Amino acid sequence: MRGVKLFEVRGKLSPRYIGPYKVLERIGAVAYRLALPPKLADVHNVFHVSNLRKYIHDPEHALLYEQLELQEDMSYEEFSVMIIAREVRKLRNRKIPYVKIWWSNHDDREATRELEETMEAHHPHLFEE
Structure with a gap:
C-alpha cells in the first residue's frame, strides 16, 4: 500500500x-x-x-485513519491546533522568533515552523493563556 x-x-x-x-x-x-x-x-x-x-507494513502498526471532509475543489479546511515549540534565530543584529505549529489532520512530524508575529496575527487563539 x-x-x-x-x-x-x-x-x-x-x-x-x-x-x-x-x-x-x-x-x-x-x-x-x-x-x-x-x-x-x-x-x-x-x-x-x-x-x-x-508504506512499510508492520503487523503491530495501527493506523488511526480520520476521514477528511473534502470540498468540491478537492481541498480541505486546516487549522492550527497548538504551539509545540518556540525558538529564536539570530541574524547578525536581529533576533527572529519562530513557533513550531501542529496542524489539524496531520501528525506532529508534519509540524511547521512559522514566524511568531505572523501566527499571532492570524491565529490569536494559540497565544491566549
Missing part, C-alpha cells in the same frame, strides 16, 4: 499525504492505479510514482 499525496502544497512546500490505499496495478514504468474510496470518486485514480509514498 502507498499513501497518496493530497492535491496541493501547503506552506514551506511540504507535501501532505492521505491514505494508505491499495495499489491495483502498475501502468507503465512510472504510474500506478489505486483503489480510492467512494468519497474520492471524482479523482482520477492513476498517479505518477513521484506522488506516492511507500
